[in-house]
Amino acid sequence: MMMMVFGVSFSGTSQVTNLGPNFEANSVSNNGESVVGSIGGTNLIWTEADGLTAIGAITNGFPMAGRASISSDGSKVTATITNPDTNLNEMGYYDVATEEWTLLGGIGGPLDGSISSAWSISKDGTTAVGLGWATGANAHGIKWTEADGMIDLGSTVANRSSRANDTNNDGSVIVGWQDNTSGFRQAARWIDGVQTLITDQGGNAISEAGAVSGDGNWVVGGGLNSEAWRWSEDTGAIAISHPNSGFSFQGSATSINEDGSIIVGFYRPWPGPALFGEGFIWTEETGRVELNEYVDSLGMDDLGITFSLPLGISNDGSAIVGMGVQGANIVGFMIKLSSVAANNLCENAIALSCDDTVSGSTSNATNIAGNDSADVFYSYTGSGVAENITISLCDPNTDFDTILRVFSSCDLTDEIAMNDDSCGLQSEVTFESDGTSTYIIMVEGFDVDEVGDFTLQVTCESLNTSDFELNQLSMYPNPTNGLIHIDSNITIDSVELYNTAGQLVLVEKINSTNSTINIAALQNGIYFAKAISKDASKTIKIVKK
Numbered sequence: 001m002m003m004m005v006f007g008v009s010f011s012g013t014s015q016v017t018n019l020g021p022n023f024e025a026n027s028v029s030n031n032g033e034s035v036v037g038s039i040g041g042t043n044l045i046w047t048e049a050d051g052l053t054a055i056g057a058i059t060n061g062f063p064m065a066g067r068a069s070i071s072s073d074g075s076k077v078t079a080t081i082t083n084p085d086t087n088l089n090e091m092g093y094y095d096v097a098t099e100e101w102t103l104l105g106g107i108g109g110p111l112d113g114s115i116s117s118a119w120s121i122s123k124d125g126t127t128a129v130g131l132g133w134a135t136g137a138n139a140h141g142i143k144w145t146e147a148d149g150m151i152d153l154g155s156t157v158a159n160r161s162s163r164a165n166d167t168n169n170d171g172s173v174i175v176g177w178q179d180n181t182s183g184f185r186q187a188a189r190w191i192d193g194v195q196t197l198i199t200d201q202g203g204n205a206i207s208e209a210g211a212v213s214g215d216g217n218w219v220v221g222g223g224l225n226s227e228a229w230r231w232s233e234d235t236g237a238i239a240i241s242h243p244n245s246g247f248s249f250q251g252s253a254t255s256i257n258e259d260g261s262i263i264v265g266f267y268r269p270w271p272g273p274a275l276f277g278e279g280f281i282w283t284e285e286t287g288r289v290e291l292n293e294y295v296d297s298l299g300m301d302d303l304g305i306t307f308s309l310p311l312g313i314s315n316d317g318s319a320i321v322g323m324g325v326q327g328a329n330i331v332g333f334m335i336k337l338s339s340v341a342a343n344n345l346c347e348n349a350i351a352l353s354c355d356d357t358v359s360g361s362t363s364n365a366t367n368i369a370g371n372d373s374a375d376v377f378y379s380y381t382g383s384g385v386a387e388n389i390t391i392s393l394c395d396p397n398t399d400f401d402t403i404l405r406v407f408s409s410c411d412l413t414d415e416i417a418m419n420d421d422s423c424g425l426q427s428e429v430t431f432e433s434d435g436t437s438t439y440i441i442m443v444e445g446f447d448v449d450e451v452g453d454f455t456l457q458v459t460c461e462s463l464n465t466s467d468f469e470l471n472q473l474s475m476y477p478n479p480t481n482g483l484i485h486i487d488s489n490i491t492i493d494s495v496e497l498y499n500t501a502g503q504l505v506l507v508e509k510i511n512s513t514n515s516t517i518n519i520a521a522l523q524n525g526i527y528f529a530k531a532i533s534k535d536a537s538k539t540i541k542i543v544k545k
Contacts, residue, residue: 015300015336020052023332025321026067027120027312029074032319032336034096036068036077037311043068043079045096046332056081056101058089065089066117071125072169072214072315078118078128089114091130091144093121104144107152109133116142119176120166123214123258123315124347127171129164139163141176141190156195157181162188166211169258169315169347173216175209187221187231200224200237211255214315214345218260222252228265228280228288229253240280240288242267253282254310257317258345259368264291264310264320275325279310291320295335305333316340317366341365341376346410349377349440354387354460359397362444362451369412370405374451375444380458382435390430390459391441394423400445400452401425407440417539418500418528420446432538433460473531479543482520486531488513496530497522497542519544 019025023044025037035046041058058064059082068079077094083103088110093102106115111133119130132142132152141153141164153174155162160179167174177185178197187198187209198219200206207223209231219231228240228251242251245267253265261283268277279291289297291307303326310322318340324333343350344365352358358378365374380389393402404427406417416439422428425446433439445451473488486492491513497506505527508517519527522544530539 015298016295016303016305017334017336018303018305018326019046019321019332019334022330023052024067024323025311025332025334027069028314028319028321028334029070030072030314030316030318031340032314032334034070034074035321035332035334036070036079037321037332038064038068038079040064043077043081045070045077046334055079055094055099056092058082059084060087060089060113062089062113065114066091066119066130067311069118069121071121072123073125076121076125078121078130080114080117080130087113089117091116091118091128091132091142093128093144104128105150107132107140107142107150108135111137111139119164122167122171123169124171127167129167129171129174129176131161131163137161141174141188143167143171143174143190143193145171151193153190153193153195155179162195164190165209168212168216169214173212175212175219175221177208180205185223187219187223189219198231198237206237208252210252213256213260214258215260218256220253220256220263220265222250222265226250226270228263228267230256230260230263230282232260240265240282242280242288251280254322255313255320257313257366258315259366261366262313262317264313264322266309268308274309275323275330277308279307279322279324281310281320291335298337300335303333305331307333307335316344343376343378344368346377346412346440346442349379349410352378352380352391352441352456352458354383354389354458356456356458357395358456359453360443360456361453362400363453365451367444367448368442370442370444371403371446372448373403373445375442378441378443378456379438380433380441381438382433383460384435385462386435387433388430388461389433389439390428390461392423392428392457392459393426393443393454394428395426395455395457398426398452398454400454401447401450402427402454403444403446404429405442405444406431407442408437410440412440412442415526415541420503473538473540475529475531475540475542478540479545480519481545482518484517484519484529484542486510486515486517488531488533490533492531492533494532496532498528498530500526500528 066080091104109115116132128144139161141162143151162178165176174190178188186205209221231237250270251267263282268274305324320335362374408414417431419427419429492510
C-alpha cells in the first residue's frame with residue numbers, strides 16, 4: 001500500500017511534543033519512538049524522523065470505528081480500514097517494516113458498512129482485539145492471532161453485545177465490556193477466552209474496562225460511582241478519586257503501563273466533550289495528579305497545551321500520548337518522561353557472557369518484582385557444559401545498596417538464588433547453569449530509596465566431579481511445615497539457611513548423605529538452603545508454610 005507523508009516533522013528536543021492539529025494520538029511504543037492514531041477517517045503513524053504518515057484509511061463514507069494501537073517495539077499496528085475488495089470496514093494488522101496490511105475479517109455482519117473494528121494490540125504484537133458484528137445489531141468481542149485466526153469471544157447475555165478494548169503483553173488477558181439485559185455496559189475480563197465481570201467491593205457490576213496492564217494483573221476504567229478506577233484480584237475495585245466527582249463531573253482511566261504503577265485518564269464535565277476536562281496521571285506514591293501540574297513539576301515546557309485527554313501510555317511508562325487544547329486548536333501531544341532503561345522489563349533482558357563486565361543503572365528504571373525498588377534485568381544462557389556462574393556487583397563503582405536475584409524465567413516466580421550484602425552493601429551470587437537453560441538475573445535496590453549505578457561482572461567455572469554429583473541433591477518436602485529431608489550421593493558437611501534478605505538464620509552440621517533438619521521454629525516464608533560438601537555447594541529455595 002502506498003504511504004502518504006504529510007511533510008511535517010517535529011523536533012525531539014523538548015520533552016513535550018505537539019504531534020499536529022486534530023491528531024487523536026491513541027497509542028505509543030516504548031521510549032516514545034512511534035505514535036499511532038487518526039485524523040478523521042485516516043490512520044497515521046508518527047515518528048520523530050518523518051512526522052505524521054498516513055498508513056490506511058476509511059474510504060467507504062462511514063465514520064471511523066475503533067482506534068489505532070501499536071506494539072511495544074513499534075513493529076506492528078492494528079487499526080480499522082476499508083477493504084477495497086468488499087468496500088467494508090474491518091480490523092487490520094499492519095507491519096511497519098514492510099508497510100503491508102493484513103485484513104482480518106470478522107465473525108458475521110455486516111452492519112453500517114463494517115464487519116469488525118480494531119481496538120488494541122498486545123504489547124508483543126501477536127494479538128489483535130476488538131469488535132465483530134455477529135448477527136443483526138449484536139456485536140461480540142473478538143481476538144485474532146496468526147496461529148488461530150479470528151476467535152469470537154461471544155456474549156454471556158443473550159441478544160446483547162460485548163467488546164474487547166485492550167489486551168496484555170501476550171494476549172492472554174483481554175478486557176472490555178459486556179452489555180447486561182438492560183443495555184448497561186459492565187466491565188468484563190476474558191482469560192483464555194473465559195469471561196468474568198468486574199465488580200465493585202459490594203459485588204455490583206461497574207462500567208466499562210478500558211485497559212489492562214502489560215502483566216495482566218491490573219485493569220482500569222470508568223463508571224465507579226462516576227469515578228475512574230483500578231482493579232486487581234487482590235484489591236478489588238479502587239477509585240481514583242477526584243474531589244469534584246459526581247454525576248456532572250465524571251472520570252475514567254484510559255491507559256496503564258506494564259506493572260500497573262502508572263495510570264493515565266481524565267475527568268470532565270458531564271455531559272460535555274472530554275477535551276473540556278482535565279487529564280490526570282496516577283502513581284501509588286503521588287495518587288491522582290492533574291497532568292498539567294505534573295508536567296510543570298518536572299520543569300517541562302507544556303507548549304501552552306492543556307493535556308485534557310491522555311489516551312495512551314507506553315508499556316515501559318516512558319511516554320504519554322493523547323489530545324489536548326492549545327489556544328483555540330485541538331492538537332495531539334506526547335509527553336516524554338525520563339528515558340527508561342532498555343532492560344527495565346524482563347522481556348528486554350540484556351544477554352551476558354562469561355567474563356563480561358557491564359555498567360548499568362536502576363535510576364531510570366521502575367519496580368517490576370522483588371523488593372519495593374527499581375530493577376533491571378540481564379540473562380545468561382548456558383554454554384553447553386554445566387558451570388558455576390558468579391554474578392558480582394562488588395566493584396567500587398556500584399554506588400547503592402543492592403540485591404541480586406536469579407530466576408528460571410521471566411515469569412519471575414521461580415527464584416533459584418539471591419544475595420544481599422555479600423561485600424559491604426553490595427551483592428554477589430553464584431548459581432549453577434545446567435549448560436543449556438537461560439537464567440534471568442535481576443539487579444535491584446534494598447528498598448524504594450536505593451537506586452543508582454553499578455558495575456556487574458560475570459565469572460564462569462566448569463563444575464568439578466563433586467559439583468556434578470551434588471546436582472543430584474534433593475530436599476523435600478518443599479513446601480514444608482517444619483521438617484526437611486536431605487538426600488545426596490555425596491556427603492553433605494553442613495546446611496546453611498538464609499532468609500530473603502540474605503541473613504543467615506540457621507546452620508546444621510550434617511556429615512552424612514542422608515539427614516533431616518527441623519525449621520519449624522522459623523517464620524513462614526521463603527528461605528535458601530545451601531548444602532555444603534568438601535568441594536562444592538548447592539543452594540535450593542525452600543518454602544516454609
